[in-house]
Amino acid sequence: xxxxxxxxxxxxxxxxxxxxxxxxxxxxxxxxxxxxxxxxxxxxxxxxxxxxxxxxxxxxxxxxxxxxxxxxxxxxxxxxxxxxxxxxxxxxxxxxxxxxxxxxxxxxxxxxxxxxxxxxxxxxxxxxxxxxxxxxxxxxxxxxxxxxxxxxxxxxxxxxxxx
Amino acid sequence: xxxxxxxxxxxxxxxxxxxxxxxxxxxxxxxxxxxxxxxxxxxxxxxxxxxxxxxxxxxxxxxxxxxxxxxxxxxxxxxxxxxxxxxxxxxxxxxxxxxxxxxxxxxxxxxxxxxxxxxxxxxxxxxxxxxxxxxxxxxxxxxxxxxxxxxxxxxxxxxxxxxxxxxxxxxxxxxxxxxxxxxxxxxxxxxxxxxxxxxxxxxxxxxxxxxxxxxxxxxxxxxxxxxxxxxxxxxxxxxxxxxxxxxxxxxxxxxxxxxxxxxxxxxxxxxxxxxxxxxxxxxxxxxxxxxxxxxxxxxxxxxxxxxxxxxxxxxxxxxxxxxxxxxxxxxxxxxxxxxxxxxxxxxxxxxxxxxxxxxxxxxxxxxxxxxxxxxxxxxxxxxxxxxxxxxxxxxxxxxxxxxxxxxxxxxxxxxxxxxxxxxxxxxxxxxxxxxxxxxxxxxxxxxxxxxxxxxxxxxxxxxxxxxxxxxxxxxxxxxxxxxxxxxxxxxxxxxxxxxxxxxxxxxxxxxxxxxxxxxxxxxxxxxxxx
Ligand code: SF4
Numbered sequence: 001x002x003x004x005x006x007x008x009x010x011x012x013x014x015x016x017x018x019x020x021x022x023x024x025x026x027x028x029x030x031x032x033x034x035x036x037x038x039x040x041x042x043x044x045x046x047x048x049x050x051x052x053x054x055x056x057x058x059x060x061x062x063x064x065x066x067x068x069x070x071x072x073x074x075x076x077x078x079x080x081x082x083x084x085x086x087x088x089x090x091x092x093x094x095x096x097x098x099x100x101x102x103x104x105x106x107x108x109x110x111x112x113x114x115x116x117x118x119x120x121x122x123x124x125x126x127x128x129x130x131x132x133x134x135x136x137x138x139x140x141x142x143x144x145x146x147x148x149x150x151x152x153x154x155x156x157x158x159x160x161x162x163x
Numbered sequence: 164x165x166x167x168x169x170x171x172x173x174x175x176x177x178x179x180x181x182x183x184x185x186x187x188x189x190x191x192x193x194x195x196x197x198x199x200x201x202x203x204x205x206x207x208x209x210x211x212x213x214x215x216x217x218x219x220x221x222x223x224x225x226x227x228x229x230x231x232x233x234x235x236x237x238x239x240x241x242x243x244x245x246x247x248x249x250x251x252x253x254x255x256x257x258x259x260x261x262x263x264x265x266x267x268x269x270x271x272x273x274x275x276x277x278x279x280x281x282x283x284x285x286x287x288x289x290x291x292x293x294x295x296x297x298x299x300x301x302x303x304x305x306x307x308x309x310x311x312x313x314x315x316x317x318x319x320x321x322x323x324x325x326x327x328x329x330x331x332x333x334x335x336x337x338x339x340x341x342x343x344x345x346x347x348x349x350x351x352x353x354x355x356x357x358x359x360x361x362x363x364x365x366x367x368x369x370x371x372x373x374x375x376x377x378x379x380x381x382x383x384x385x386x387x388x389x390x391x392x393x394x395x396x397x398x399x400x401x402x403x404x405x406x407x408x409x410x411x412x413x414x415x416x417x418x419x420x421x422x423x424x425x426x427x428x429x430x431x432x433x434x435x436x437x438x439x440x441x442x443x444x445x446x447x448x449x450x451x452x453x454x455x456x457x458x459x460x461x462x463x464x465x466x467x468x469x470x471x472x473x474x475x476x477x478x479x480x481x482x483x484x485x486x487x488x489x490x491x492x493x494x495x496x497x498x499x500x501x502x503x504x505x506x507x508x509x510x511x512x513x514x515x516x517x518x519x520x521x522x523x524x525x526x527x528x529x530x531x532x533x534x535x536x537x538x539x540x541x542x543x544x545x546x547x548x549x550x551x552x553x554x555x556x557x558x559x560x561x562x563x564x565x566x567x568x569x570x571x572x573x574x575x576x577x578x579x580x581x582x583x584x585x586x587x588x589x590x591x592x593x594x595x596x597x598x599x600x601x602x603x604x605x606x607x608x609x610x611x612x613x614x615x616x617x618x619x620x621x622x623x624x625x626x627x628x629x630x631x632x633x634x635x636x637x638x639x640x641x642x643x644x645x646x647x648x649x650x651x652x653x654x655x656x657x658x659x660x661x662x663x664x665x666x667x668x669x670x671x672x673x674x675x676x677x678x679x680x681x682x683x684x685x686x687x688x689x690x691x692x693x
Contacts, residue, residue, distance in 0.1 A: 004448075007507060014455065042341045046366040048689045049343055050391030050472055056341045057461070060454035074339030089692075091291045092344055092365045094316040095336050121385050126300050126307045126369035127314075146391070148471065149458075 014061040031106070034080055035161045037069035041079035041103065045096055045132055046089025046122070051113035051146040055083065058149045058156075070156055076102040084136065085146075087115040087122045088129030100136050108139040110155075113146050120145060167239055174203050186557075187242050189625075194230065194247035194254045201245070201260050204234055211236045211243075212550060213537045214629055215638040215655040216267035218275050220303045221248070224623060228277060230254060231640065232264075233627055237555045244625065256282035263537030266663060267655075274301040274371075289364050289692075292317035300372050307372060321360050324350040329357065332674060336365045343688035347677070354673045359666040366692040374652040379405055379479055380616050382649050386639065387474050389654055390690035395421075395428040396632030397639065397656070397690070398477035403558070403628025404641040405479035408620035415560075416604050417481050422559040423597045424473055425630065426590045431460035432633035433587040434505065436685045440580055441512065443679035444521045452508040456501060463497050480615025482607070491601035498598070502591035509584055522577035526668040526680030529574055538664045540635020540657050541586065542684050544570045545578035552631035564593050576683035619647055632657050634686060656690035 030038075044052055055072075058065045065071070073079050076099045088096070100109070111132050114120040119130030129135055142155045168183055171190065178200070179191040192200055204211055214233040221229045227249040235242045247254065256279035258265045268279040269288035276299035279285065290298070293315045299305055324331065330351050336344035346362040370389060374382055386401045387394050399421060406413065413421075438453015461471040467486050468476050476483045486494065512518060528538070533546040543550050549568035553561040569585040571578035622645040629638045635657030644650040665684055669677060 003507075004511060007511075043337060044341075044343045044366065046368050046689075046692075047343075048388045048391045049687055050388070050394075052341055052343065053391055054471075057454070057458060060458050061451050062455060062458050072341060076337075086366065087368065089366050089368050090311045090314050091293075091367055092336060093314075095344065095365070099337050121388050122368050122370070122373065124307070125373040126310050128368040129311065145388070145474075146472075148465075 015064045016062055030159055038081060038160055039071055039073045039079050040081045040083050041073055041076045043082055043084045043096060043099055045084050045086040045092055046128055047086030047115055051085035054146045054149050054152060058152055063149050063153055079103050081108050081110055083110045083112050084116050084132040085112045087119040088132045088135045090127040093135055096135060109136045110140040111138045112142050114143060117141050117143060167236060167241055175200055186240060189244040189246060191246050194250055197247055198255050198257055198260055201257055205261060209238045213263050215627060215640050215653060216264050217640045217653040218271040219651045223303060227251060231625060240556055253278040253280045255280050258282050262535045275299055289367055300369060319362055321348050328352055345688055349674055351674060356669050356672055356674060359669040361666050363688060364692045366688050370693040371652060374649050376648050378648060390656060390687050391472060392432055393632040393637055394472050394474050395424045395477060396630040396637045399630045400628035400637050400639040402477055402479040404626045404639050407626035408643060409618050413481060416607055418559050419597060419600055420482055420485050424476060426594050427464060428473055429633045430587055430590040431457050433583045437580060437583050440682045443682035444518060446518050449512045456505060459501055467494055483609060485607040488602050491598050495598045498594055521679060522580060523575060525576045525672055525676050526683060527574045528664055528668045532667055536664050537660055539660045541579055541582040542661050544568055545582045546574040547572045552629060552636045576679055579683040634658060635661060654693055658686040658691040661686050662691050
């Protein structure tokens with residue numbers, strides 16, 4: 001217990017301030033009711049899992065998405081945003097539709113990473129779509145292979161009107 | 164004692180030795196003789212392990228369908244490829260002799276339309292129900308077209324369990340959390356799991372077909388993205404295969420930095436996986452420390468190598484760039500701090516009673532199953548099997564580092580954690596030694612490796628590369644055509660080898676233990692499904 005306490009004192013607060021600068025308030029893409037909190041459902045549509053790991057990374061103590069009111073939820077029924085990674089593998093498309101259908105309105109789809117945007121390096125593979133836009137209506141795109149946690153945070157804060 | 168070559172030849176005089184070099188040999192055998200010969204090989208001591216099993220459509224070369232089985236004999240550090248040519252439609256199944264080949268043979272049925280005669284479980288594996296009939300994408304005469312559009316979702320098939328009080332709990336393919344998709348069906352009685360069926364391949368994209376006809380460089384871009392987190396390992400295995408086909412050896416400096424990259428990949432994955440296992444039981448302290456350490460390591464990757472997952476650095480023939488001497492010193496300093504930090508937070512986990520109680524005796528993989536299924540990586544070592552490829556095979560700079568397989572004997576989630584802790588520690592130590600050499604090395608010219616990418620490779624000859632990734636051995640098997648384009652590339656990742664073992668470890672545990680068990684194996688879906 002003591003070692004834990006000492007460690008905590010030594011480390012101090014880890015979360016970085018970058019994302020915290022709420023000075024230049026831009027207008028949000030979402031209605032005002034979503035600018036305080038955002039519930040996200042992640043959907044892997046055949047990604048290489050690089051993008052998934054970067055989404056996981058924004059939860060670590062250095063980015064800590066939770067203190068911006070952003071959270072990943074377990075059920076699409078609680079979600080405002082569907083964040084899709086991967087080009088859209090054929091054998092998952094049915095489940096992807098079902099997930100989208102299960103979300104309450106209003107809802108938005110974010111394509112995370114080059115694969116989700118246009119198929120990335122998997123363009124032309126027989127069991128993959130060329131981007132999730134061919135399957136679900138995409139509202140927001142976050143490019144990169146994979147996009148860095150910084151970029152993901154920035155994009156999210158921007159849609160919330162917090163960047 | 165007879166050498167390997169003589170014993171094989173004595174056993175079956177019909178075999179034809181095509182090649183026999185320093186570390187590798189190739190033998191032609193009629194496919195009907197395969198079961199016998201494999202039984203004989205497996206009876207040797209130390210027992211060989213499978214590296215990969217490849218089916219190739221060589222009808223246009225006049226060879227029919229061919230089957231390549233690469234076995235590694237650890238005692239001699241020698242690998243033998245058994246080749247069976249002229250397969251028409253049927254080949255004898257080897258699964259009952261060596262269960263590790265179960266999935267591979269089912270895959271041959273799915274993707275090539277060949278028959279593994281005598282296979283105990285010939286259900287389709289990779290392709291879910293709903294594809295058009297006679298859809299065998301890896302046959303050469305199959306041109307990729309509109310199949311994806313023709314795919315109609317059809318219900319998946321599962322065995323039925325009968326009896327009073329038995330429940331089926333279907334989970335997935337979409338899970339609660341940021342995880343890859345797969346479907347799990349638990350058959351439970353009371354709280355305990357009686358049986359688990361895992362249906363994977365939801366992220367199957369058809370990468371092996373996509374690779375056909377690509378140049379060395381295009382292939383590399385795709386191979387690096389087969390799996391998000393084992394980028395270096397896959398790229399290295401691919402490069403090894405390409406370099407074998409070009410018959411070149413890369414300079415020591417390249418080997419040095421490749422070893423450093425492989426160890427950096429191991430370190431960030433291992434600490435992340437340790438944290439993730441804590442997440443599997445809701446142990447926030449462990450998770451926070453693991454993910455924080457992983458983040459710092461990934462930032463180091465990005466600062467000095469330009470990519471958080473170390474992509475785009477390894478190229479066949481060399482490396483894209485090498486950090487300067489000053490940077491090497493900076494990496495060394497940062498790693499020193501992180502290693503120190505690691506030793507501080509790891510005891511918080513290892514001494515935590517609550518966590519221990521959840522992990523000890525949970526998800527036990529017994530050594531016999533691990534050997535039968537050809538399980539690799541920390542999963543096997545936690546069951547007492549010393550099979551670290553870095554120790555078994557002389558490549559990169561590993562012989563100088565004197566790697567020891569870190570083994571534990573519990574076979575449970577806890578042992579898998581402890582193996583990772585020990586290996587992460589080793590990685591920090593190796594990195595320290597390697598980087599000290601890096602701070603002295605000469606300046607590196609990328610130009611040579613760039614030229615290499617245009618080099619003509621030997622066509623129609625198989626070559627493979629194998630690298631110990633954080634999850635176990637990743638094997639890439641490659642054959643080029645006469646236009647220097649990829650003819651066939653088989654990707655056998657560690658996850659592919661290990662997935663069949665996961666469902667075996669679940670019965671007897673309760674459903675809420677599954678996330679922990681699953682995370683203790685920490686397998687990717689993407690490089691398994693391809
Ligand atoms: S965009 Fe890149 S990192 Fe993301 S899933 Fe595709 S290949 Fe992987």
